[in-house]
Amino acid sequence: MPPTFQPDRTVQPFLPFTRPSIDEATIEAVGAVLRSGWLTTGPRCQELEAALSARFGGRPVRLASSATATLELGLRLAGVGPGDEVITTPLTWVATGNVILQVGATPVLVDIDPLTRNIDLALLEAAITPRTKALLPVDLAGLPVDRVRLYEIAQRHQLRVIEDAAQSLGATWAGQEIGLGGDLVSFSFHANKNMTTAEGGCLVMNNEDEARRFERLRLQGVVRFPDGSADVEELGGKSNLTDVAAAIGLGQLKQLDGFNQRRIALARRYFELIPRDLGLELPRADFDNSNWHMFQPLLPRGVVRADFIARMREHGIGVGVHYPAMHLFTLYRKMGHFEGQFPHAEDVGQRTITLPLFPAMNDTDVDRVCAALRAVLS
Incomplete structure (x- = not known):
């Protein structure tokens, strides 16, 4: 039977609810980036994207300054915009709903399953309307939403899925790691996540066309040409990750x-x-x-x-x-x-x-x- 606990009256260090683990090799790698003179998006970001792509079976992966940004860009890749509805959960960090508003769409909320605390898939289909464009499920605390059932619903109604897997890096469903399958999958590298880049995130995509568009959207929509000229084909923002952050991520x-x-x-x-x-x-x-x-x-x-x-x-x-x-x-x-x-x-x-x-x-x-x-x- 469990032991009987007595209050500990000795003075001990404060124990926070989370703390990142950064080893000396990672600290040295950050120092090397600082000494290199190339601090923003560069070779370390490319290296981390390649390493993440290898983990996810060769799927294209691109980094951004936050998982909030990857969710928003994922919605844009899925063609979500004004007049559309996106179904998600009310039990999540507010960024999940805010990105839907940012692209001009309407968040449609569905209550949670009290056992898993994730969106209740038994209630989800009743919320689908002709305006529904995508599903945005959240893996709360690292426990994945049932991916088999989720994608059965998405395919039946021909909906895109943007997975808010911010908290579930390394988690699995039906024996497959999250990110190896599915549609668009967003992971967070915030300081309190299982792996961190201090701030940052990534999006796992389906093909190189999506990856190239993601690259444009994360940096003002700019397209550069070999002769040094450039063009802007669509409105983008500023959400690229730095090499300083990527050096932390490679160690993590x-x-x-x-x-x-x-x-x-x-x-x-x-x-x-x-x-x-x-x-x-x-x-x-x-x-x-x-x-x-x-x-x-x-x-x-x-x-x-x-x-x-x-x-x-x-x-x-x-x-x-x-x-x-x-x-x-x-x-x-x-x-x-x-x-x-x-x-x-x-x-x-x-x-x-x-x-x-x-x-x-x-x-x-x-x-x-x-x-x-x-x-x-x-």
Whole structure:
């Protein structure tokens, strides 16, 4: 049976809910880029794109300054624009909805499955209309949406899919790593992700035509010619990644599988040690598919989350919140959304907490968290 925890009154370093692991070789590689004089998009970006493409079976991969940018450009590649609808989830970082608005389309929200906390595919088809152009599912906390069922729906209705796989790099579905298949797949390399470039992201695409257009869109729509002249064929933006960031990513990619295995081991320890009598609702224990980007129990109903976070901090434990239900933000209320519209997303959004989980953690760090949970919730 699980051990009885006692509050730890010794002074220990603060344990954040996440922290990137950057080794000395990666720091040296960044220094080499700085010394080279070529800091922006260049050979290190090309090297990282090639390494990611190799991981994803030779599919074209291009980098950008954020996963938000790759989602927006993915929508543009899919032909989404004014008058179109894109179906997504209300339980996500607001960027997922905002990029749909940025291209002039309308986000159509579908409630989550309370077990997986991902979009409920059983409800998705009812939201499809003649204006629906694409699906934008989100893999919350690194647990993928059922890709088999998702693409059955997409193919039946002839819809494009832009996968918000920001959190699921290295995760799998039906034995296949996310990114090896599918339509347009967006990954994030933000500082809190399983692999980081400090800021950044990439899009996995279907062919070189899409990749070339992505390159134009991420840098003002410019097309350059061998004689030094240039043209702008369509409106683009400024979302290229730097070689400084790519140098970090190259070091991180080599360690990604090890990072993910460590996350899995830490998640297993949480399941083993979290006291079951505290009333926490644990996430789905999927150790076949998830990369365990985050470990997110739900607080017991009636516990004030702000008070819980403050008390955990007194015990030296950092706690995050990922995410409030997006449709309750003022921007989305102005669009007609309202409280009670998506009850499962609202319930999870109100009670979710993100506990510390990152590769540099020791087993004893999980023990500390569990002891603090016992002290705070009992």
